[in-house]
Amino acid sequence: MKKNYHHGDLAPELLRAAEEELRENGVEAFSLRAVAKRAKVSHGAPAHHFKDAQGLLTALAGIGYERLVQVQDKRKRAAMADPKAQLLASGLGYIDFAEKNAALFRLMFSSERPDRSDARLATAANSAFHNLTVDVGSLLGSDPRSNPTAMRQVMASWAIAHGLADLMIVGRAERAMGFGSMKRKDRDEALADIMLRAITE
Amino acid sequence: MKKNYHHGDLAPELLRAAEEELRENGVEAFSLRAVAKRAKVSHGAPAHHFKDAQGLLTALAGIGYERLVQVQDKRKRAAMADPKAQLLASGLGYIDFAEKNAALFRLMFSSERPDRSDARLATAANSAFHNLTVDVGSLLGSDPRSNPTAMRQVMASWAIAHGLADLMIVGRAERAMGFGSMKRKDRDEALADIMLRAITE
DNA sequence: TGTACATCAGTGAACGCGCGTTCACTGATGTAC
DNA sequence: TGTACATCAGTGAACGCGCGTTCACTGATGTAC
Numbered sequence: 001m002k003k004n005y006h007h008g009d010l011a012p013e014l015l016r017a018a019e020e021e022l023r024e025n026g027v028e029a030f031s032l033r034a035v036a037k038r039a040k041v042s043h044g045a046p047a048h049h050f051k052d053a054q055g056l057l058t059a060l061a062g063i064g065y066e067r068l069v070q071v072q073d074k075r076k077r078a079a080m081a082d083p084k085a086q087l088l089a090s091g092l093g094y095i096d097f098a099e100k101n102a103a104l105f106r107l108m109f110s111s112e113r114p115d116r117s118d119a120r121l122a123t124a125a126n127s128a129f130h131n132l133t134v135d136v137g138s139l140l141g142s143d144p145r146s147n148p149t150a151m152r153q154v155m156a157s158w159a160i161a162h163g164l165a166d167l168m169i170v171g172r173a174e175r176a177m178g179f180g181s182m183k184r185k186d187r188d189e190a191l192a193d194i195m196l197r198a199i200t201e
Numbered sequence: 202m203k204k205n206y207h208h209g210d211l212a213p214e215l216l217r218a219a220e221e222e223l224r225e226n227g228v229e230a231f232s233l234r235a236v237a238k239r240a241k242v243s244h245g246a247p248a249h250h251f252k253d254a255q256g257l258l259t260a261l262a263g264i265g266y267e268r269l270v271q272v273q274d275k276r277k278r279a280a281m282a283d284p285k286a287q288l289l290a291s292g293l294g295y296i297d298f299a300e301k302n303a304a305l306f307r308l309m310f311s312s313e314r315p316d317r318s319d320a321r322l323a324t325a326a327n328s329a330f331h332n333l334t335v336d337v338g339s340l341l342g343s344d345p346r347s348n349p350t351a352m353r354q355v356m357a358s359w360a361i362a363h364g365l366a367d368l369m370i371v372g373r374a375e376r377a378m379g380f381g382s383m384k385r386k387d388r389d390e391a392l393a394d395i396m397l398r399a400i401t402e
Numbered sequence: 403t404g405t406a407c408a409t410c411a412g413t414g415a416a417c418g419c420g421c422g423t424t425c426a427c428t429g430a431t432g433t434a435c
Numbered sequence: 436t437g438t439a440c441a442t443c444a445g446t447g448a449a450c451g452c453g454c455g456t457t458c459a460c461t462g463a464t465g466t467a468c
Contacts, residue, residue, distance in 0.1 A: 004430080031421065044424085045446080110367070200398050
């Protein structure tokens with residue numbers, strides 16, 4: 001690749017670098033200068049693309065939600081078509097994403113750094129939730145948004161997947177269940193069994 | 202209170218100040234100097250009681266787990282004696298604690314700052330988990346540690362409470378369920394209903 | 403009870419560091435004519 | 436196709452800030468005799 005004075009495509013490059021920084025050093029140690037350095041660009045350059053560190057992290061969190069949905073969709077396509085299997089696939093995708101992108105998951109759900117009032121971020125975050133609502137809707141055969149009981153089922157499905165994901169990231173589920181020594185398929189089965197308990201038709 | 206050169210009881214005072222800092226500014230903005238300032242002590246003083254910021258946060262996280270168990274126990278004492286009610290009370294206490302101590306909860310479960318290999322912290326963290334195991338044990342009438350299926354029930358109970366708690370802190374459960382406009386008792390009922398879905402006898 | 407002395411628990415100045423942000427600059431690119 | 440010029444997207448020096456940590460110090464407390 002030619003070494004230009006102008007990078008040409010710095011914005012996505014910064015996002016990539018930011019994600020790597022996050023992965024290696026965690027949300028709490030995140031710094032804009034380190035991102036610029038990793039992107040091999042002076043530390044003043046990001047200002048031309050993102051207002052500040054918060055702007056960059058907000059964009060990155062948004063991308064995270066989009067990728068979360070992608071991971072879930074991939075799982076769903078590989079699963080059986082019946083509503084319960086689809087809902088489980090969503091949950092497994094959720095956990096899968098969290099495990100493989102722990103720091104990003106943290107940024108998305110537990111960090112104060114992204115600007116949660118940002119419209120694009122809110123849209124991306126809601127779309128993941130919306131998918132879940134649809135899944136539960138087809139399981140129950142009704143639109144959850146008009147039905148408080150169904151809404152609780154949505155919440156239960158989300159909470160158990162989210163709880164498992166979050167506890168797995170800290171290593172607490174590992175200690176309790178010993179996932180580490182299990183084959184991937186067995187682990188998924190165990191997780192599905194656990195989530196299934198929170199899914200009532 | 203007399204204004205002494207020696208504070209006399211600085212260690213607990215620092216822990217109190219640290220918790221206030223956490224509450225007001227969040228984990229990500231935590232600094233030792235701010236804690237010292239809040240405790241009305243020079244910024245060099247904490248070194249006599251805690252090795253560094255990590256030491257202070259590790260101790261604080263440990264205290265958090267102890268308080269979590271206390272909140273749960275209080276709820277359990279106020280609940281019916283049957284195992285299912287006890288388990289639900291544990292869950293409601295968990296959520297209650299998380300809501301009222303959001304930043305501390307984050308420190309305990311999602312932060313990289315405490316030293317997770319610290320023996321006291323590990324003990325405190327495990328004790329909360331142990332209580333849960335006991336509750337599920339008396340619900341199922343067997344010791345979960347010798348029974349993989351029961352262990353999954355433990356994990357399900359924990360995950361749904363943890364997931365609800367974490368999602369409530371970020372305000373996501375709020376948006377879905379509208380807890381804000383509910384009376385405390387109704388809200389607890391809704392939460393119990395959701396958690397109940399993950400509890401199979 | 404009094405004195406000498408060790409230890410404890412603070413103070414505050416000093417250090418070096420990485421941070422975000424600003425700004426004058428400059429090379430590269432795109433556009434008008 | 437060539438030239439002039441505006442705009443874009445970088446550079447790198449400079450700034451002020453809060454941070455953690457160190458260290459010589461000093462006031463308060465506890466203990467031995």
